[in-house]
Amino acid sequence: MSVHYWDEEMETLPRVGLESIQLRRLQHLVARVYRTVKPYRRKMEEAGVKPEDIKSLADLAKLPFTIKDDLRDNYPFGLFTVPLEEVVRVHASSGTTGKPTVVGYTAKDIDTWANVMARALCCAGATKGDMIHNAYGYGLFTGGLGAHYGIEKLGATAIPVSGGNSKRQINIMRDFGSTVLLSTPSYALNLADAMDAMKIDPKSLSLRVGIFGAEPWSESMREEVERKLNLKATDIYGLSEVMGPGVAQECLVTDRGMHICEDHFLPEIIDPKTGAVLPPGEKGELVFTTLTKEAFPIIRYRTKDISRLIYEPCGCGRTLVRMEKVTGRTDDMLIIRGVNVFPSQVEHVLVGIEGVEPHYLIVVEREGNLDTMQVQVEVSEGIFSDEIRVLENLSKHIQKEIKDLLGVTCKVKLVEPKTIERSEGKAQRVIDKRKI
Amino acid sequence: MLVEQIAVFLENKSGRLAEITAILAENAINIRALSVADTADFGILRLIVDKVEEAKAVLRKNGFTVGKTEVLAVEVEDKTGGLAKVLKCIKDAGINVEYMYAFVNKTGENAVLIFRFEKMEEALATLQKEGFTILSREQICSL
Numbered sequence: 001m002s003v004h005y006w007d008e009e010m011e012t013l014p015r016v017g018l019e020s021i022q023l024r025r026l027q028h029l030v031a032r033v034y035r036t037v038k039p040y041r042r043k044m045e046e047a048g049v050k051p052e053d054i055k056s057l058a059d060l061a062k063l064p065f066t067i068k069d070d071l072r073d074n075y076p077f078g079l080f081t082v083p084l085e086e087v088v089r090v091h092a093s094s095g096t097t098g099k100p101t102v103v104g105y106t107a108k109d110i111d112t113w114a115n116v117m118a119r120a121l122c123c124a125g126a127t128k129g130d131m132i133h134n135a136y137g138y139g140l141f142t143g144g145l146g147a148h149y150g151i152e153k154l155g156a157t158a159i160p161v162s163g164g165n166s167k168r169q170i171n172i173m174r175d176f177g178s179t180v181l182l183s184t185p186s187y188a189l190n191l192a193d194a195m196d197a198m199k200i201d202p203k204s205l206s207l208r209v210g211i212f213g214a215e216p217w218s219e220s221m222r223e224e225v226e227r228k229l230n231l232k233a234t235d236i237y238g239l240s241e242v243m244g245p246g247v248a249q250e251c252l253v254t255d256r257g258m259h260i261c262e263d264h265f266l267p268e269i270i271d272p273k274t275g276a277v278l279p280p281g282e283k284g285e286l287v288f289t290t291l292t293k294e295a296f297p298i299i300r301y302r303t304k305d306i307s308r309l310i311y312e313p314c315g316c317g318r319t320l321v322r323m324e325k326v327t328g329r330t331d332d333m334l335i336i337r338g339v340n341v342f343p344s345q346v347e348h349v350l351v352g353i354e355g356v357e358p359h360y361l362i363v364v365e366r367e368g369n370l371d372t373m374q375v376q377v378e379v380s381e382g383i384f385s386d387e388i389r390v391l392e393n394l395s396k397h398i399q400k401e402i403k404d405l406l407g408v409t410c411k412v413k414l415v416e417p418k419t420i421e422r423s424e425g426k427a428q429r430v431i432d433k434r435k436i
Numbered sequence: 437m438l439v440e441q442i443a444v445f446l447e448n449k450s451g452r453l454a455e456i457t458a459i460l461a462e463n464a465i466n467i468r469a470l471s472v473a474d475t476a477d478f479g480i481l482r483l484i485v486d487k488v489e490e491a492k493a494v495l496r497k498n499g500f501t502v503g504k505t506e507v508l509a510v511e512v513e514d515k516t517g518g519l520a521k522v523l524k525c526i527k528d529a530g531i532n533v534e535y536m537y538a539f540v541n542k543t544g545e546n547a548v549l550i551f552r553f554e555k556m557e558e559a560l561a562t563l564q565k566e567g568f569t570i571l572s573r574e575q576i577c578s579l
Contacts, residue, residue, distance in 0.1 A: 177565030198478050379445045379478075381500050385484055386505045386552065387534055389474050415479050416447045 003253070003316050004127060006119040006154070011265050011318045015185045018319060022266055023057050024252040025291035030063065033297055036081045039074055040299065060268065060289065061277045071101040071241065080104050080295050087295050092140045093240050093340065100140070103240050104295040110149060112292055113243055116261045117150020120249035123259060123318075124211050124234045126180050128155040131206070133178035135169060135187060137338070138162045142244030143214055147182050150246060156180075163187065166194035173205055174425050181210040184338040185225055185233070189369030192228035202230040209252075211236050213245060215335040216326055229378040235325055237386065241301050248323050257322025264292045267323060268300070269309055272330040283308045285330050286323065304330045332430060334364060336371045339408050343429040346375055349401045355382030356398070359420045366434040373410040375402065378417045398420045438506035438556060439573045440488045442570040446472070446479040456481065459498055465491045468576050469550055471537035482537070484509075484550065486577045507552050508560055509571040514540055514547040520550060524567060529562040531555050541579045548576065 005011045015022075031051040033040045044050070044062040053062055070079070076092075077084065088107050092100040105113065126132060132151045144162055145267030151158040157178060161169055163183075169191060172178065181188065188210055195202055207229055213236035225233045237258050238245035247265050248258035260267050265288050269278045272285040286307045290297045306329065310322040334341045343362055350356045361376040375398070383394055395412040404412050421428060446452045453472070460467060461550075469484040485491045488504070495502045512518035519538070526533065532554040540547045548571060553559035561572060 381501055381503060384443070384445050384501045384503045386441070386480055386503055388475060388480060389534075391478065391480070392475065414445070414447075416445060416499070417501050419447070 003251070004122045004125065006122040007115070011119065011259075011320060013263075013319055015319055018262060019057060021263055022291060023054075026057065026060065026266065026289065027051070027054050029289070029291060030298055030299070033081060033299060034181060037079055039079060042088050045370055050275060060266070060300070063289075063300055065275065065287065065300055065302050067302050068101060070240070070285075072099050075099050076102040077104065077354075079298075081297060082106060082295050089145075091142045091145075091240050091244065093142075100240065103142075106294040109294050109296075109312075112264060113146060113246060114149035114153035116243065116264055117147060117246035118153040119261060120211070120236055120246045121156070121180070123249040123251045123316075124180070124236075125209050125232070125252050126154065126211075130154075130156040130179045131177050132156045132180040132182065133158065133159045133161060133169070133173060133176075133207075135161055135163055135181065135183035135191075136245070142238065142240040143338075146238065146244035146246060147211075155387045165200065166191055170195055170198060170200060173207065174200065175208045177287075179206050179208050181229070181231065181269065182236075183209055183210070183212060184214045185212040185221055186215060186337060186366070186369050186371060188212055188225050188229060188233070189221070192225070193369060202228065205230075207231045209234060211249070213237060214338040216328075219325075220382075237323065237326070242290060242297055242303075243293065247288070251314065251316040256324065257310045257314075257324050259314070259316075259318050259320040259322055262320050264290065266291055267309060267321065269307070270302075272302075272306075280309060280311050283324075283327075286326075302330075304333065306330060314370050332432065334362070334373075334432065336364060336373050336408050339406060341373070341406055341408060345406055346402060347429075348396065349405055350377065353383075353394075353398060353401065355380065356394075357382075359417075360429065361420045362430045364430065364432045364434055371434065373408060374413055374421060376413045377417045378420055380417055381435075390400060437570050437572050438560065439484060439509045439550070439576065441505050441507045441550070441552075441572070441575070442483050442485065442488060442492055442495075443503045443505060444481040444483070444495060445503075446474075446481055448474065448476070448478060453481065455498075456495065457499070459494055460485065460491060463490060463494045465494070466577070468579070469537065469539050469548070471535075471550075473535060482507075482535075484573070488573075505552065506556060507550050508556065508563070509573075509576055510549045510551065510563060511541075511546050511569040511571050512549060514545055518547055518574060519549060522563070525562060525566050526551075526553070526559060529558065531559050531562065548579070 047064045049062045059402045087104040089105045092102045138144030178214045210231050210233045222233045234250040237248040248260040252260045268287040269284040278284045286305045305326040308324040357380045359378045363374040400410045466486045473480045534552040536551045538549045
């Protein structure tokens, strides 16, 4: 199998060379952030660390972490390092308190992103000649547009089909000859079912490879996708706080781990409890520092994703470290149909509705290939009515509020009071029945 | 002359209705009329009982969500067209029925119709003006 690189020099650079680039970029970044962003400067002063203290990559551990709350506290643009005139795009993700977290990009950032995404596409075997079917959502979510610019950068043909309307997607795949599919893995399975219903044999299509991400998926799901769609399924990783899709991508040689664009994103694995950096190869929380971003650089961002870094050389020739498939979270975040959902967001909606008590339970299941979320709400006397219509309207209202805040359609089930378990300590708010 | 009705929230799971009726029986509360309205997920049990406050209290104590609403009880002859006459009068007055249920009294001569209207006071006035027999809770309980 021939291996394609987008940026061969960087992707195959001996680690010594790579680390020297990383250190130089890190020093520049820290100096710039210290100079231009007050909240970063304050945190560094509190930690008693100055930019000149960063003398080696190991000194990164001296710097304070950044967490999602830092983004919210500085909503919307407080952590940008450049004047807004230089910001050419923003993206946002939904937030626990209803406040989204906002990230910004300069023209150079967009170009950097397009390049790392093009690298990811190449890593998965895509070339200029491919017809790339991009079923990630376009909009504030980074998935759609992030992938799109990478496809164009690569010189392949982008089909910006976005999510939804499976039948149309499949007709386009057949008529345009899509060769590469980008989507969430659960949506890929949904497409497979739709093909089945339309009596279209995936073997009659031109799909060769799939680049799936934005939600956790298992090896068994990979086998299922590969079998049902007749393609090679690869894993991609990204998050808006760091950049978006393209932070890391699996190559065609290994089936263990995604190569991180380490010249742009510096990874660490820490103990989520103590914050201590763990030795190479150990499992822990993934932390990223961006090395080249201009508008919204981030230092030691705690992703809350559990992973492991694999330093063993890869058969594809890339020297870039691999991150293992994300196996869990350090918090209670759920990913439902590619959307991040925190139980506290559901609680926020419920307490905002008069008479509704914040006793709730979220039940997540996978029906067919799609995640379903049921929110059980106790019917207190404050909301009870002797009329069915009133209670049904209440369910619909809760459903709509949740949809508005989270972007996820859920089923609301009204239950009798005290049926949801009260616990002394941390209440069990989620039952996840999916087998991922 | 409105009648107090209690309503109880029921999840669709087996044995709930049996539980409620057992609780009422243990507390010597007599059910005069009842109806269950249900959807795929939940139901609402509506009851007319002889001891309203006691019934509410014991059901609450047993963890049920209980509400109290007022309904109208109309007595009609148990003959063809009895209900139709009442409904025509209500329709002509432009009043909507939220829900209704009915039972026949012991003698079998009269039927009692229990209504929840969108506009209760207006419905009461209309029905009284048309000469319908409106029953109080005491009258229902003594039937």
